[in-house]
Amino acid sequence: MSEGLKYLAASLAAGLAALAASIGNGKVISKTLEGMARQPESAGSLRATMFIGVGLIEAVPILAIVVAFLILFL
DSSP states (O other): OOHHHHHHHHHHHHHHHHHHHHHHHHHHHHHHHHHHHHOGGGHHHHHHHHHHHHHHHHHHHHHHHHHHHHHHHO
16 A cells, blocks of 8 residues: 555544544434423433433544554554
């Protein structure tokens, strides 16, 4: 694989994962706020569940960065 294609593949892997994670985080947070507005008494459990979901979503770009480094250096 040529050097230019390695850089392109690594940047696409990292960039698309970051884009997808930001869209996913936006949806999770907006739906959580919507749920809190509808039922304020369940705000605590919704917030805890949201943090777990956001943490799982953020794992995807971290793994994509690992894949990008593997593409670059292997």
